[in-house]
Amino acid sequence: MTSTTLSPRDVGAAAPARGRPRGGDDAALLRVAAEAARDFAAPDPRIFWADMLASATLGYAALVAAILLHGAAAWGAGVVAALALYRAGSFIHELTHVKHAQLRGFRLGWNLAVGVPLLAPSFMYEGVHTLHHARTRYGTIDDPEYLPLARMKPWTVPLFVLTAALAPIALIFRFAVLTPLSLLSPRLRATVVARYSALAINPAFRRRPPEGALARQWRWQEAGASLWAIALVLLVATGTLPLRAFLIGLGVTSAMMVVNQIRTLVAHLWENEGEAMSVTAQYLDSVNVPPPTLLPALWAPVGLRYHALHHLLPSVPYHRLGAAHRRLVTALGADSPYHAANHPGLPQLVARLVRGTLRG
Incomplete structure (x- = not known):
């Protein structure tokens, strides 16, 4: 969810889509997926609220512990804080897909509890992430969340992760300095809106000014994040907030961003070079890491371990993706392309990506 600083020259062959989509669609796969989308579409507000609030509460409590403790205990608390707040922050992805009438007040609650305090309010993702799901945009130069990483230079992979580590500082500067100056x-202001108001990875992406309801959400969220960022800077500058506490908080949020960026590295295979793709081809360029492996629950929380399935069923809430996956596995034969997007784990996916860059 963080931005990179790779230049358009580094992106290589990504170009506007032309002609027919690459790859054909598998009719059986799309039929079963459509049935699952109908059957699993309803979110459960109780799960959303309980999960988000519990994750945020644990994260902030562990952050306080990391500040107050020392040595190994502080490091352990910091790890818990980063993972718990990462889970809480990952609900920004759900906010871009859910019908807000089905989760009344959740967007407001999430922004107050997580988005504004972490300087990643939902306007930075709403209106952006859905472009990634547009059939004619996925994998093209117009996709804000796609780079042909597997076709790029080997040094782009560590650079991609490094930029995430610096993201918290960039966000403080964006909201404490650029917002009031703009x-x-x-x-x-036009530059800030176009270039610094989206959690995107495509450096060529330029955001359009918001309209309607999103514009109203944008105003209050940006104002809240700006006031909070300015307050943080003033509290540290005046010594009211100890520098050690601030740096620990910065380290925790940086760790969150790095974990998310590593997850982003393996969310897709990143092998498309700019052509429009069929729905099945988009699915096969995306990644599921289903059970029985357990670690994806930490590094790909809130349904992100089913990222390929999510591209088939973007309207299905995170807590129902597991049931949808089991249905598709049962309903589709062993020769179905559905199984080709299921991968064993993070190390194998990172190794595949690195091998792709070395071949390029």
Whole structure:
């Protein structure tokens, strides 16, 4: 969910889509997926609220412990804080797909509890992530969340992760400095909206100004994040917030961003070079890491371990993706392309990506 600083030259062959989509669609796969989408579409507000609030509470409590403790105990608390807040923050993905009438107040609650405090309010993702799911945009130069990483230079992979480590500092600067300054300069404001208001990885992406309900959400969320960022800077500058506490908080949020960026590295195979793709081809370029492996519950929480399935069923809430996956596995034969997007784990996926960059 973080932005990289790779230049368009490094992106290589990504280009606007032309002609027919690459790859054909598998009719049986799409039929079973459509049935699952109908049957598993309803979110359970109780699960959403309990999961988000429990994750945020654990994360903030562990962050306080990391600040107050020392040595191994502080490091352990920091790890718990990073993973718990990462899970809480991952609900920003659900907010981009869910019908808000089915989860009344959840967007407001999430932004107050997680989005604004972590300087990643939902306007940074809403209106952006859905472009990644547009059939004619996926994998093209118009996709804000796609780079042909497997076709790029080997050094782009560590650079991709490094930029995430620096993201918390960039977000403080964006909201504490650029937001107030942009109110004084229409030209700067246009730049901030276009280039620094999206959690995207495609450096060529330029965001359009928001309209309607999103514009109203944007205003209050950006104002809240800006006030919070300015307050943090002032609290540290005046010594009210000890520098050690601030740096620990910065380290925890940096660790969150790095874990998410590593997850992003393996969310897709990143092998498309700019052509439009069929739905089945998009699915096969995406990744599931289903059970029985357990670690994806930590590094790909809130349904992100079923990222390929999510591209087939974007309207299905995270807590029902496991049941949808089991249905598709049962309903589709062994020769179905559905099984080709299921992978064993993180190390194998990272190794595949690195091998792709070495071949390039």
